[in-house]
Amino acid sequence: MGIKETLKALEQIGITEIYMMSETKDKKEDREEILRKLYEEWKDCKKCDLHKSRTQVVPGDGNPYSPLMFVGEAPGEEEDRQGKPFVGRAGQLLNRLIREVLGMERKEVYITNVCKCRPPNNRKPTPLEMRACFPYLKKEIEVIQPKVICCLGATAGEGILGKSLKITKVRGQVFLYPFNPKIKVFLTYHPAYVLRNPREEETLIKDFQKLKELISQQ
Secondary structure: OOHHHHHHHHHHOOOOOOOOOOHHHHOOOOHHHHHHHHHHHHOOOOOOHHHHOOOOOOOOEEOOOOOEEEEEOOOOHHHHHHOOOOOOHHHHHHHHHHHHOOOOOHHHOEEEEOOOOOOHHHOOOOHHHHHHHHHHHHHHHHHHOOOEEEEEOHHHHHHHHOOOOOHHHHOOOEEEEOOEEEEEEEEEOOHHHHHHOHHHHHHHHHHHHHHHHHHHHO
16 A cells, blocks of 8 residues: 555545654664755855855864864864865864864864855954854754854854854853753854963863763763
């Protein structure tokens, strides 16, 4: 008996609604493949003016099954050239902290940005640019399902939490991700800020120690 015949037979005995489970729910989700397809859709994005000056869209990078996601502001010159987030000097500092403080390797975490295109002269993305790109970031979070999102800098925090904030006042604090309160949001300085202000490196290290504790509690 085919589906149409089965539905007609069920209707005759008073059953008018049935619910069918998708076969894909029983299979292990291939997050890498999902992200690959999403990035293919995003690579020609022209939702804001940043597409006019970029070399390429810079998607996230790393382990899509990681419990930890880092979110920065936007690609810089080196990221725009290589097509990967945090591969310049700030990325080198981030890699070192991941390794020396968290006891992990870069490939074990997932790293992305609020905006996927480089703003001219590495300026801060405008609110309009951030809003245009947020659906991409939100989709990454939905696919990866991290337990903790670490926002690197005020812009990342604003992009994730949807409100203005001063990083010097909220760094080291934990918030809830607005679209999924099961996900913790931790805020700290952007590595680029610490490179410009070396005396703050100790503060960043202390924040990463707090981050390590937070991850272990999840």
